[in-house]
Amino acid sequence: xxxxxxxxxxxxxxxxxxxxxxxxxxxxxxxxxxxxxxxxxxxxxxxxxxxxxxxxxxxxxxxxxxxxxxxxxxxxxxxxxxxxxxxxxxxxxxxxxxxxxxxxxxxxxxxxxxxxxxxxxxxxxxxxxxxxxxxxxxxxxxxxxxx
Numbered sequence: 001x002x003x004x005x006x007x008x009x010x011x012x013x014x015x016x017x018x019x020x021x022x023x024x025x026x027x028x029x030x031x032x033x034x035x036x037x038x039x040x041x042x043x044x045x046x047x048x049x050x051x052x053x054x055x056x057x058x059x060x061x062x063x064x065x066x067x068x069x070x071x072x073x074x075x076x077x078x079x080x081x082x083x084x085x086x087x088x089x090x091x092x093x094x095x096x097x098x099x100x101x102x103x104x105x106x107x108x109x110x111x112x113x114x115x116x117x118x119x120x121x122x123x124x125x126x127x128x129x130x131x132x133x134x135x136x137x138x139x140x141x142x143x144x145x146x147x
Contacts, residue, residue: 001019006026013033020038025045036056040063049069057077067087074094081099086106093113102122112132119139135146 002022002024003020004024005020005028006024008025008028010028010030010033013030015038016034016036018035018038018040020040020043022042023040023044025043025048027047028045028049030048030050030053032052033050034054035050035058036054038055038058040055040058040060042062043060043064045063045065045068047067048065050073051069051071053070053073055073055075055078058075059079060083061079061081062083063080064084065088066084068085069089070093071089071091072093073090075098076094077097078095079099080103081101082103083100084104085100085108086104088105088108090113091109091111093110095110095113095115095118098115098118100118100120100123103120103124105120105123105125105128107127108125109129110133111129113130114134115138116134117137120141121139121143123141125141138146140146
């Protein structure tokens with residue numbers, strides 16, 4: 001709780017169900033790590049790398065992940081309510097069923113991401129790239145459901 005692991009190398013770490021609430025993880029490397037069902041609420045992870053990581057059903061409510069790299073990561077069923085993902089790379093990420101209610105995705109890259117069944121209600125998506133993103137069944141920021 002409130003640990004400072006900024007710049008730490010968690011590459012390939014097995015951290016399922018880890019509890020890192022309100023931790024500082026600035027520029028930490030979680031490449032290919034397993035963080036399924038982890039509690040990462042309120043973390044500061046600006047510039048952190050989660051490329052190829054598994055964060056299935058992880059709790060990232062209120063997390064600050066500006067400019068974080070989630071390329072190819074799996075966040076199936078994760079909770080990112082009120083999360084800040086401005087400028088983040090989510091290229092090719094598996095975001096099926098993710099809850100991004102009121103999240104800040106300004107300038108994020110969601111190219112080729114799988115957002116089927118995700119909830120983007122009230123999300124801010126100005127200048128977010130969505131080329132090739134799968135959006136079937138996604139609840140869009142305005143409350144409509146994408147077909």
